[in-house]
Amino acid sequence: MxxxxxxxxxxxxxxxxxxxxxxxxxGTFVDNIQLPGTAHAVVVRSPYAHARIRSVDLTEARAAEGVVAAFSGADLRDDWKAPMPCAWPVTPEMKNPEHFPLAVSEACYQGDGVAVVLATTRALAKDAAELVVVDYEPLPVAVDLAEAVKDGSPTAHESLESNISYVWKLETDAVDAAFAAADTTVKRRYVQPRLIPNAMELRGVVARPEPNGDVTLWSSTQIPHILKAMSAATLGMSEAKLRVIAPDVGGGFGSKADVYAEDLLVLALARRLGRPVKWIEERSEGYVATIHGRDFITEMEFAATKDGTITAVRANVTAAMGAYLQLITPGIPLLGAWLYAGPYKIPNYSFTCTGVFTNTTPTDAYRGAGRPEATYVIERTMDALAAELGMDRLELRRKNFITEFPATIASGLTIDSGDYVGALDKLLEDFDLDAFHKEQAARRASGDVKQLGVGFSTYTEMCGIAPSRILGAIGFGAGGxxxxxxxxxxxxxxxxxxxxxxxxxxxxxxxxxxxxxxxxxxxxxxxxxxxxxxxxxxxxxxxxxxxxxxxxxxxxxxxxxxxxxxxxxxxxxxxxxxxxxxxxxxxxxxxxxxxxxxxxxxxxxxxxxxxxxxxxxxxxxxxxxxxDASNFSWPGGAHAAVVEVDTETGDARLVRYVAIDEIGTVVNPMIVDGQVHGGLAQGIATALYEEASYDEDGNLQTANLVTYLVPSAAELPSFELGRVSAPSPLHPLGAKGVGETGTIAAAPAVINAVVDALSHLGVTDVQMPATPERVWRAIQEAK
Amino acid sequence: MRSVAITVNGERRELQLEPRELLVYVLRERLALTGTNVGCDTSSCGACTVLLDGESVKSCTVLGVQADGCEITTIEGLAMNGALHPVQQAFHEQHALQCGYCTPGMVMAAVSLIESGEAGSEKAIREGLEGNLCRCTGYHNIVKAVAAAASVTA
Incomplete structure (x- = not known):
């Protein structure tokens, strides 16, 4: 061509x-913008997870070399005409503590901004920020999600009586009856570790006041239009006076689909000072200052008949909001709320989510947002149910697949098209399961230190956000x-x-x-x-x-x-x-x-x-x-992971990954493959490597790229991709979304493989990420 | 301030540097060579990889004053007469970049890996690029691109 x-x-x-x-x-990344007369901003952040701010003394900082200005949260309080936006009040009663770009009287997570220092160079601003003296009075903390949700827990904000932000429920009529009538039920509890998105480019913001009173804002953002509207509203300025530019943006994965304190600070400071202002995040700073993802605890139940027909699903999610509600924090679990039956015909459906504040970095959208969490518990519980029934894992899936489209699912939405059977058939054509089973059996028979396991994940998801009317009906503030x-x-x-x-x-x-x-x-x-x-x-x-x-x-x-x-x-x-x-x-x-x-x-x-x-x-x-679409986009597929586990050290390595996806019409197969590769890597990383953890005082323990394990090329294999096609009949091109499928499908496939590798030793579950320590302990406990 | 002379992309540059200035900021802010990116503060990500006297280094681990008398090649100095270097060309043809932020460092690390004869197998390439993180590609196409470039330049 x-x-x-x-x-x-x-x-x-x-x-x-x-x-x-x-x-x-x-590239035109934000940090490459070097405007004359720029004041470089550095944010002073709370080292405490929860503390009263008694005073902020900026005297020494203001006197330091090169300093242009310095402000506390109280100094800037009147610059904000509205608190930072949360665009998704999921229930009328949802609690949403006021959130300003700099905390005024109470810091609510480690990293909450309390002051800002501006100087003629970034280095001088950092030097001066060290001279800011903040008098903190530490307060009790709510850190662990399972504890924070309980009555009597310390609260994440002094103004809260409990940490519960909201309870949201979706349930069909006869769920309890279906469970009561079931031949078999399984109930499992799963933890979705908190994740740090880690786009390779950190966030950055530059604002330049223009001679006519307009302001140009460059931000490393996924959402220049939303940022423009929300910034204008927060600052009480005319939206027509603000131009937002997202230049080359070095990855986002949801973490840059937010309105951040620093966007608003830089904008406000440029207007105050009448000169360009620039803020560039550092990686370790980003670990506390940019949103985290996941952090769910889910109780998942299936009811089934003896022959493996699943009759009901009940999911009870506890989801960490972090310290504040960012742009769509409370809505993240809802993006999966309709999906807990997966690609299966399950007539009775119950989903409940409790959103909980903790003194941690706010959570928000990270690749997949609500759907990896759903798919993980579904596909893990499918394997558990198969074991309970003594049935083949894939046979159980086949028996319950939705096969006719459009399909209105019990949660109330309609899947326009799909081909779950075709995807699984193609997966098995490409995979050669018999050969795998021979190799697995041989290693088991010889007592090999390194055992092999295969795991599967058959999934659907809803994306392509989305029909404005549906978004309105579920409380989202904007259209789609x-x-x-x-x-x-x-x-x-x-x-x-x-x-x-x-x-x-x-x-x-x-x-x-x-x-x-x-x-x-x-x-x-x-x-x-x-x-x-x-x-x-x-x-x-x-x-x-x-x-x-x-x-x-x-x-x-x-x-x-x-x-x-x-x-x-x-x-x-x-x-x-x-x-x-x-x-x-x-x-x-x-x-x-x-x-x-x-x-x-x-x-x-x-x-x-x-x-x-x-x-x-x-x-x-x-x-x-x-x-404006009439429906969400409904990709699906079947994935298989092969993992080799060292039973002496607990080291689990992914050795093969086959992904068959159904994403409708493909515009550019090269770009689509790239999206799937990257999505898979993030899902695999969730399963094996990544976890943000806090100590009991709310100190982030995995606070940089040394302690938080973003995988390198050496940890991953090449991927084998394939596709089947069931184009969307509702879409002008028949296309579907593909940016998140890999991340959504991969984690359960990998963990199912880890468990399969160790099932002959009696292991039935390994929590994510399946670190050597966790795997080793699971082996010891099964003995 | 210290006086240093660094040859950057073939051009001798005389600079007055603060002892604390990292080479990556010397390149980006003093010489306006913003192709070399900063992706972390722990020498973990490799986005700032450049060639120092022909070998790849993370320019956030080198002080500007340490580069006195050295030859530096950055991503801006790789293309010759407007033609992409074989590694850059392979990255384009194999779709080995998405957002492009890790790309300059990844390309420089790959150039060094190939030149040192250590890109002979998928395993060698994967291990050789261990110090460079990419969050977009899952490395699949990066590994393909490096293998393709290695076969072209071999």
């Missing part, structure tokens, strides 16, 4: 246009639509504007592929604009695997509108009916007279010149479309 072809790009592995600058060190503008410029190129905001997903390439196919232009004639609220004024940004399912559909609709407008102009010019025109490869031609034709580029000029347009038509060949 050459770059000048004008059709057939969708479905092909077009190399990314984003790569050139990034490969040559020409996405916007796109397509402009056929008069001189022969196309500008595609999208409201999505990529940070590694390759939208510029994939969106150009779609536009090229739709309009018949060459790839290099298409520019894709994103991530700047002045250039792309409307959008709801990138998270929850929504960009292609929602933003890609908006592009498709806008392109169709452009084609229809062009068709009217061609019909008017050639004096034929629009219905008599074919459109292919950029060319409108009269049916039956292919020599009477006009290229869309010519139409773009005619539309611009406007000498002879149909009566009442506006000049310019452009259209904007907003797509």
């Amino acid at each position: 050459t770059a000048t072809e004008t059709t057939g790009f969708v479905g092909t592995p077009v190399l990314r246009r984003e790569d050139g600058p990034l490969l040559k060190g020409k 639509w996405e916007s796109s503008t397509v402009r056929c410029l008069p001189t022969g190129s196309v500008q595609v504007v999208t409201g999505t905001s990529p940070h590694g997903q390759g939208h510029e390439t994939a969106w150009a592929q779609m536009a090229a196919d739709l309009l018949g232009y060459a790839m290099e004639e298409i520019e894709v604009v994103h991530g700047d609220t002045a250039m792309a004024p409307y959008g709801l940004d990138t998270y929850g695997s929504r960009s292609l399912p929602v933003g890609g559909a908006a592009l498709h609709l806008a392109g169709q509108r452009v084609i229809e407008k062009a068709r009217q102009i061609v019909a008017h010019t050639l004096e034929v009916s629009g219905d008599d025109l074919d459109f292919a490869g950029g060319l409108f031609s009269v049916k039956g007279s292919p020599d009477r034709a006009m290229h869309i580029k010519e139409v773009a000029w005619l539309a611009f010149a406007a000498h002879n347009l149909p009566e009442g038509m506006d000049p310019y060949l452009e259209a904007t479309a907003v797509y």
